Amino acid sequence: MKRGCFLTLEGGEGVGKTTNLAFIDDFLRRRGIEVVVTREPGGVPVAEKLRELILDETGLLPEAELLLIFAGRVHHVRDKILPALERGQWVVSDRFVDASYAYQGGGRGLSWRRIEYLEDWLVAGCRPDLTFLFDAPVEIGLGRARARGDINRFEEETVAFLERVRQAYLERWRREPGRICRIDASRPLAEVQEAIAARLSRLVETWRK
Ligand SMILES: Nc1ncnc2c1ncn2[C@@H]1O[C@H](COP(=O)(O)OP(=O)(O)OP(=O)(O)O)[C@@H](O)[C@H]1O
Ligand SMILES: [Mg+2]
Incomplete structure (x- = not known):
């Protein structure tokens, strides 16, 4: 398999x-691919419990936040992501390790070296084949999130925090342009999805060979 x-x-x-x-999810299913969709923080029961804690708790130290996220992630990877990949299914996750570099690293100021250490220790063997980085000015994303109406703790962070998050994501992209596909998310949804479809078609073709 x-x-x-x-x-x-x-x-x-x-x-x-x-x-x-x-x-x-829909694009891949139409091409006969079995898909598992998931998210972080969360994805498996213990990590979903940790997600609630992380999103609700206002006094968490950055170090504690990072460790709680990795605690959930190690379960997510071993209990769900790796088994699905081994069954031949595709896994699509709403956020993963890059988010730690962006939020706990760029946003909260923890050094990438420490995050790299946790990544190498806990989730080696589970590097994404492809990452879509949706990039847009902070105000555009915040405006859309506000219009949607459910604002969480991270969305309430200051614009300066979210700007650091954006810059850290862009640095990840500059370092790994082969894996990370940057999408200009300020464009209309139809154009965004055209760009996604073009990149995904190539990946599906390569995978089938
Ligand atoms: N390219 C686009 N143009 C206009 N509106 C968009 C576009 N992409 C998404 N939206 C809208 O913006 C809102 C936020 O989108 P969505 O919830 O998918 O963002 P998200 O990245 O998952 O946000 P969060 O970080 O809060 O989880 C939604 O109402 C969605 O319909
Ligand atoms: Mg979302």
């Missing part, structure tokens, strides 16, 4: 990750 592909969707608040997760 051929291993499935692991896709992740990244970007700041309200840029369209969840909207396009549904589009990607």
Whole structure:
């Protein structure tokens, strides 16, 4: 059985990750691919419990936040992502490790070296095959999230925090332009989805060979 592909969707608040997760799920299913959609923080019961804690708790130290996210992630990877990939299914996750570099690294100021250490230790063997980075000016994403109406703790962060998150994501993209596909998320949804479809078609073709 051929291993499935692991896709992740990244970007700041309200840029369209969840909207396009549904589009990607549908795109792949129409091509006969079995898909498992998931999200971080969360994805498996213990990690969903940690998600509630992380999103609700206002006094968390950055170090504690990072460790709680990785605690959930190690379960997510071993209990759900790797088994699905081994069954030949594709896994699409709404956020993954790049989000730690962007939020706990860029946003909260923890050094990438420490995050790299946790990544190498806990989730090696689970690197995404392809990551879509939805990139747009902070104000555009915040405006969309506000219009949608449910604002969480991260969305309430200051614009300066979210700007650091954006810059950290862009640095990830500059370092790994082969894996990370940057999408200009400020464009109309139809154009965003055209760009996604073009990149995904190539991946599906390569995978089938
Ligand atoms: N390219 C686009 N143009 C206009 N509106 C968009 C576009 N992409 C998404 N939206 C709308 O913006 C809102 C936020 O999108 P979505 O919830 O998918 O973002 P998200 O990245 O998942 O946000 P969060 O970080 O809060 O989870 C939704 O109402 C969605 O319909
Ligand atoms: Mg979302």
